[in-house]
Amino acid sequence: MAQVARGTPANPAPIKALDRFFGFFGAGWRTDGAYSSNVVAFNGFAEEDFTASGNGTGIDFLTTPVGATSRRSAVKFRANGALELQPQAGAPTLGTAAGQIVFDANAGAFKGHDGTRWWRLTNLPRFSATTNVDHYLAAGAWTRIPFNVAEANDQGAFAAAAGRFTAAEAGLHAFHANLAYRRNGTSAPTAFEAQLYRNGAPAGGAGRR
Structure with missing residues (x-):
């Protein structure tokens, strides 16, 4: 034609x-x-x-x-x-x-x-978040620290209000976190551990610093 x-x-x-x-x-x-x-x-x-x-x-x-x-x-x-x-x-x-x-x-x-x-291949779900308040940690106890400020949030996969990332689809996802602490008064911590959670349950082993 x-x-x-x-x-x-x-x-x-x-x-x-x-x-x-x-x-x-x-x-x-x-x-x-x-x-x-x-x-x-x-x-x-x-x-x-x-x-x-x-x-x-x-x-x-x-x-x-x-x-x-x-x-x-x-x-x-x-x-x-x-x-x-x-x-x-x-x-x-x-x-x-x-x-x-x-x-x-x-x-x-x-x-x-x-x-x-x-x-x-493109438009990967990525986010960068921080916490904008101090969190007091009791000795020997786990305290959940919310990352409540989203500085970047491609695809909106991170919910700052809940401090939760929801995967857009099945696959391998990598997370990196930088945590630091400061002394409160005369206390002197000897160890600092962090634990990620997946679906409300601990994921992997705790990291000690």
């Missing part, structure tokens, strides 16, 4: 932005004894209204997701040379193989598949 102008052959009009001026389409015979609609396509389209000084174009690859019957744009090559992965509602669950990359609109991140699962 091709369209090189608007209007009619006898009276052509200029191509407009987003007009498709060529396309290749594919359909297939189904188990119900009928042909599908055009479920795969490769189109060339205008990125701008065509003028004597501007003929910007792009290429659009359209596929049909597993379990669906209608095609949608999957990948575009834009006029500026950019490769554009069209945002999907989430990482695919079928037909995945190592090396695939998708833009997960729900996570707002690119994800890559290693053959087993999807891994977040």
Whole structure:
């Protein structure tokens, strides 16, 4: 299929932005004894209204997701040379193989598949928090110290009011903390221990300083 102008052959009009001026389409015979609609396509389209000084174009690859019957744009090559992965509602669950990359609109991140699962490549959940009050620690007793001021909080995964980080998805997460104490009066602590909690229970061993 091709369209090189608007209007009619006898009276052509200029191509407009987003007009498709060529396309290749594919359909297939189904188990119900009928042909599908055009479920795969490769189109060339205008990125701008065509003028004597501007003929910007792009290429659009359209596929049909597993379990669906209608095609949608999957990948575009834009006029500026950019490769554009069209945002999907989430990482695919079928037909995945190592090396695939998708833009997960729900996570707002690119994800890559290693053959087993999807891994977040961008927009990682990160936070930096501090505590803005003094906490008095009784000798030989554990005291929970809330980090109640979020200085940075990508994706909002850290809740300052509760001092709690909630993982956006399964995976390995690394945490680093800097803790210090000062003497209160004449007391002289001989040891200082810190313990992280996961889901309300101690996680790992306590660190002694």
